[in-house]
Amino acid sequence: xxxxxxxxxxxxxxxxxxxxxxxxxxxxxxxxxxxxxxxxxxxxxxxxxxxxxxxxxxxxxxxxxxxxxxxxxxxxxxxxxxxxxxxxxxxxxxxxxxxxxxxxxxxxxxxxxxxxxxxxxxxxxxxxxxxxxxxxxxxxxxxxxxxxxxxxxxxxxxxxxxxxxxxxxxxxxxxxxxxxxxxxxxxxxxxxxxxxxxxxxxxxxxxxxxxxxxxxxxxxxxxxxxxxxxxxxxxxxxxxxxxxxxxxxxxxxxxxxxxxxxxxxxxxxxxxxxxxxxxxxxxxxxxxxxxxxx
Numbered sequence: 587x588x589x590x591x592x593x594x595x596x597x598x599x600x601x602x603x604x605x606x607x608x609x610x611x612x613x614x615x616x617x618x619x620x621x622x623x624x625x626x627x628x629x630x631x632x633x634x635x636x637x638x639x640x641x642x643x644x645x646x647x648x649x650x651x652x653x654x655x656x657x658x659x660x661x662x663x664x665x666x667x668x669x670x671x672x673x674x675x676x677x678x679x680x681x682x683x684x685x686x687x688x689x690x691x692x693x694x695x696x697x698x699x700x701x702x703x704x705x706x707x708x709x710x711x712x713x714x715x716x717x718x719x720x721x722x723x724x725x726x727x728x729x730x731x732x733x734x735x736x737x738x739x740x741x742x743x744x745x746x747x748x749x750x751x752x753x754x755x756x757x758x759x760x761x762x763x764x765x766x767x768x769x770x771x772x773x774x775x776x777x778x779x780x781x782x783x784x785x786x787x788x789x790x791x792x793x794x795x796x797x798x799x800x801x802x803x804x805x806x807x808x809x810x811x812x813x814x815x816x817x818x819x820x821x822x823x824x825x826x827x828x829x830x831x832x833x834x835x836x837x838x839x840x841x842x843x844x845x846x847x848x849x850x851x852x853x854x855x856x857x858x859x860x861x862x863x864x865x866x867x868x869x870x871x872x873x874x875x876x877x878x879x880x
Contacts, residue, residue, distance in 0.1 A: 588626050590662055593655045595622035596634060600652050604641050664706065677864035679708040683719045683728035686807055687751060687782075687824040688853055692877055693732070699873065704866045715805035717784040717791055723858055729867055732874070735852035742860050749879025750850040755840040756828055757820035763840055770843040774798060778819030780810045795822060811837070824851075853879055 598608035599619060609616040627634050634648035644652065684693065700709070712728055714721075719731035724740050732748075739745055755774070757763050763777060779798035784791070785805055792803070802819065804810050807827045814821055814828075815836045831837040855874045857863060863871065 588629055588658075590659070592622045592626040592629075593659055595619045596626055597652065597655050597659065599623055599635070599642065600644055600648070677707065677866055679710065680864075680867055680870070681710040681712065681728045682870070683712040683714055683722045683731035683733075685719050685731070685733045686713050686715055687734065687827055688732050688879075689713065690826055690879060692879055696870075696873055696877070700866075700870055703869060707866050715784055716782040716807075717789050718786060720856065721786055723856060723861075726861060729861060729863065730855065730857040730871060732853065732855055735854045739856065742858050743856055744859060745854040745856045746875055747852050748855055748874055748877045749853045751853055751879070752825040753822055753849050753851055754825060754828075755820060755822045755842065756814060756832070756837045757840060758814055758817045759835055759838050761814075761817050761820065763820055764838050766840075768841045768843045771797060774820065774840075778802060780804065780813055780819045780821040782807045782810060782821075782823075 594612060595608060595614075595618075598611050599605050602608050602611060605619045605623070606616050609619045612619065623634060630651070632647045632651060633645055634651065635642035636645050697709075712722060716734070717736075719728070719733035720736070720740060720743070722728040723731050723743070734751065735745075735747065755769075757777075761777070763769055763773060766773060775798045777798060778800040779796065780802045781792050781795055781804075783789075783803040783805060800819075802813070804813070807821075807823050810821050811823060811828050811831055813819070814823075815831060820840065825832075828837050832839065855871065857871065
């Protein structure tokens with residue numbers, strides 16, 4: 587079986603175009619590079635270089651195997667870096683649950699920095715519906731989460747505010763409510779209301795938002811936004827969910843009598859003291875604390 591030194595010599599010679607240049611790159615004697623490539627050819631039974639010219643040139647078979655050599659070396663480097671991370675006490679994987687209403691460009695930029703700092707950690711992102719983040723953390727499915735604030739969290743939970751989200755009543759531009767200069771509760775009660783609802787059957791928090799006797803429910807606020815664009819009712823949704831539809835004019839914000847058009851709701855980072863957070867998770871928490879989402 588070819589070893590890593592042989593593959594490194596093969597790749598270096600192919601990339602530099604000569605055994606002497608490969609030797610300089612790898613800081614080895616030229617004879618060591620030549621012997622490594624020769625042994626690789628013997629073990630593989632394939633002639634990798636055409637040596638009939640002044641400079642060795644890859645054969646057709648050599649060009650084909652070069653791709654495989656790259657793949658093996660990349661896997662080897664990944665193994666080495668991951669083993670080093672484990673020895674340093676870094677977790678090998680991290681799971682973060684982000685409520686569907688709240689995934690923003692600020693978080694995307696933060697994850698880009700996270701990837702640079704911890705390139706070998708396996709990251710899993712979950713996008714649960716309203717009020718489902720806490721359950722994922724409680725059961726240990728997620729290590730940490732980002733969710734709309736709650737008045738009370740389960741025992742053992744820790745949380746910290748990182749900003750606010752604007753929630754506003756919206757409907758299609760062609761909906762009857764859109765034709766009114768202002769709407770009050772009696773107007774809203776005349777039409778179907780679409781409400782985000784948790785998958786947890788024991789969660790009844792959605793009941794506090796019901797204004798209309800005609801109600802449809804959906805776990806995903808993005809599904810609700812699509813239904814609104816089709817004229818199937820009105821809903822109170824977060825700005826991050828409907829921003830594109832508002833900019834395109836497919837949805838409009840309803841102006842309410844005696845109330846602000848939008849209400850603010852806090853955003854929390856949550857985790858639990860029952861589950862240890864490693865260096866990568868702590869790095870992510872610390873950087874989440876520095877966000878100021880509006």
